[in-house]
Structure formats: structure tokens, C-alpha cells
Amino acid sequence: MNLLEELKWRGLYQDSTPGIENCWSVPGVGAYAGFDPTAPSLHVGNLVVVMLLTHCRRYGLRPIAIVGGATGMVGDPSGKSQERKLLDLDTLRANQAGVHAQLEKLVAYDPDGPELLVLNNYDWFAQFTFLDFLRDVGKHFSINYMMAKDSVQNRLESGISFTEFSYQLLQGYDFYHLYQHYGCRLQVGGSDQWGNITTGIELVRKLTGGEVHGLTAPLLTRADGSKFGKSEGENVWLDPERTSPYKFYQFWLNAADEDISRLLKIFSLKGREEIESALERHAAEPHLRIAQKMLAVELTERLHGKPALETALAATDALFGDAPFSTLERLSPKEFGQIFEGVPSATLNRSWFEAQKNVVDLLAESGAAPSKSEARRLVQGGGLKINKIKISSPDHVPVFDELLAGRYLFIQSGKKKHHIVVFEP
């Protein structure tokens, strides 16, 4: 199996330039993809392109990532309605470092193989004057050619600034630069990048006569039509400080059955036979969610490491499984905090217990319920659990001894809504 065949069966192949096989016939050749430097972390939406680079590396190409300081400033015209903010250099460097570390774990997960290179195109664009750019790059493209791109066409009605119109030339020049200095002959990206990629190929051919290639992956969508990569409207980040390993694990575990076949092929590095057998078992017994668990375990471990995976598994079992809630007492305060990161919390003083208030008061005062009426309704409907123990009477009076680790009360309203109350001494 070669790279192309691998990407095809995995569903990572949308389109490529004719004769693409030529570009990896030379040993040590580079393959590049660009990433937006707007945040110090990638999110799962970036993961498709990360996987493209990963597979390139597995087949011996040198992976190059551009975390584009220069292109990020100009803004890819696809989608965005807001004016881009210019990022200052310090932020840029910090973002780049964060992204670099993540790519190291994912693309270069295997120590054997070509070294991963992460570059900032600000380094070569900063010195490039406008006049030089017009003469050296702009001269090679007709307006007609540039206008034909989908990214431009889609904006003709609503309007597109000269800045964003020029974006494709910047990205095209990146490809040329990498070709000249790093032996890069392939650019990969999402299907929306096709236009920008072909501009680069064109520029390389015109400036050097060299042959370079492009390959795109299809846009990843969810069966229910919602955008991939969000969990309850929030981005799922790769940075454990932003999205805890537990949340990350949960994201994959909750993938829909209709999506999991595609997701597993795209994001798992396991071999074809292993993946197909897992999917068969999953189809036979979908309620066991074999495929989701397999993918969640694999990705969490690759990105965050084994200890983090184990914490995520323990937390999952304690929160959703049969394990008693007390197993969480073993967790360090930091791990505890991570699992409940994003879980709404409230802080009360321990003297709260002196007043002998009931659960309805607790829910209302901690913000777990918006009003006492609603709290009462919840309890009467049988939807309240405290530290995983069902509370069926609104008159129940919580006592100090119920606190987990002497500090916490874990409130479940319904099955999925969690709330943590911290009692300060």
C-alpha cells in the first residue's frame, strides 16, 4: 500500500494533482500543511490535516508545518466575517510553540522517522517589501486566474478586500519558499485549501520550472449536520489546560454511530484489518460502543499519555459507570480540578451546614438550580443525585459527613448535568 492508497481507504482523500506519485519518489522530500496561529493550541477540527501530515511522515516524507504568522495576519477569505486582528510577535511565538509541541506528539508520535519541522512564514515575509512582492510574485498571476478561485467567487457578492484577495499569493509563496529551502514538494490540506494549493504549485512552476503537488482531504462533517469538533458549542482543544484529557476522551466516546466508521478510519493509526474488525464488532453490538472506546483510548493516549488516559477512564467510570463516587477520592487536587474543569461550581462555607438547610436550599444557593421551585421539581421528579446517591425527598438535609474528601459535594441534576459545590473551611 502506498500513501495514496492509504489515504483513500481511510477517507482522507478528496483530490490530488495528476502525477502526484512523482513527488515522493525522491528520498527525504518534504510535505507541508498550514495551520492558523490564532490560538496557542490546535483543536480537534485541525486534526484531519494533522493526520494527513502524520501519514505523509509514515510513508517517509518529511513533515513541515507552517504556523502562519504572516498568512494569519492577512486572513484566509473562507468564511470569517470578522476583521482579523494582527497578532503581535510575542503572541505568535507563544502560539507557535504550543502548536509545535502538539504536532510533535501527534505527527511525530513515533521516534523513528523524519524530523518534524515547524516554521513561521513571518520569518520570510517580514523582510519582503511590497514592491518586491508585486514584482516577484504578483507578476506571475492574472487577476482572471485569481478571480476564478472558489474562495474569491463566493465573496464577489458580499465583497472581499484586496487584502484577503491577495491571500492566495501569500500561501502560494510559502510553497515556493519551502520548495527552495526545504525540499518540500507536496502541500496537503482540507478541500477548502485546493485553490490556495494550486496557486502555490503554479508559482513554483513559473519561478523554477519545478514540479510540486497538492493533495486535499474532504471536509469532515457530522451525520446530524452539526459542525465537527465542538462539544456543547465549545471547541475541543488539544491543550490539556484548555480541554482536559477527560473531556477529550469524552468527546470521542460520545461520537455518533453514524460517524464513528469514518472517524475511526481517519483518526486511528491502527491497521486496516484491526479497524475493520472493530467496526464489524461495533455493528453487531452497537450498544457496547467498541469503536468509540477504541478511538477515544487511542487518541487520548497518543496526545496526553497513559497516566492521563487512566485518569480519564477512572473519572468516566466514577461519573457514568458503576464505580462508587468515592474512587475519585484517590485523585490529586489537580486531576480532580481537571475532571470538573468546565463543570459549574460554587463555593460555600462549611458553616452552611449549621443552619440545617435542605437540598432545595442547597441547589438554589449553589446555583445548581435557578430557583427553589425548579429545584423542588427536580427532586420530586427523581432527577437529583448527590455524590451519586439519589435524593428523593426535598426535605433531605445534607450533612457534613457526606462531603467527598471533606470538601466536595457532587450534584447531578438529571443524567448529564453536573455541578460541584466546594465547601471552604
Place this chain on the structure above:
RNA sequence: GGGGAGUUGCCGGAGCGGUCAAACGGGGCGGACUGUAAAUCCGUUGGCUUACGCCUACAGUGGUUCGAACCCACUACUCCCCA
């Protein structure tokens, strides 16, 4: 400029003097089922010291009335028709 219709809870939409915290549908939230899913079914859906009690709410203000979402007046906004 003239004429008409309307403005109700998260949304749509009934109500046209008391029994209206307001039908019905959607959505939300709980429960059962289940897989931390989908579908389905059940419950619930203004607040309060849970009370056949009180408070706040049917665009705003004022009025008629024992009593107003409902009648009247004015104000604001929306839509339609004619110039």
C-alpha cells in the same frame, strides 16, 4: 397622507369581563427505556417560606368595573391595503 389588522409565557398560537399563571403545538427540563445514543412513552415547564395561599405577568400609560389578557382612551412598535 388615508384605511385596516395586530402586539399574549422561551417560540408559534388560542383566549374576547370572573372558574386565566392563561388551551394547544414546538422547544426546554426531569423520569422510564437505553449506550453518557436515537426513537418512543410519562411527568414538568413564572416566582415565593409548596401554599386549594401570596406576589409578578398577556406592548406601555391611564380609565370603566365589585372584578380586565379580554371593554375604553392615548402612546409606542409591527404588518397589510389605497394614494
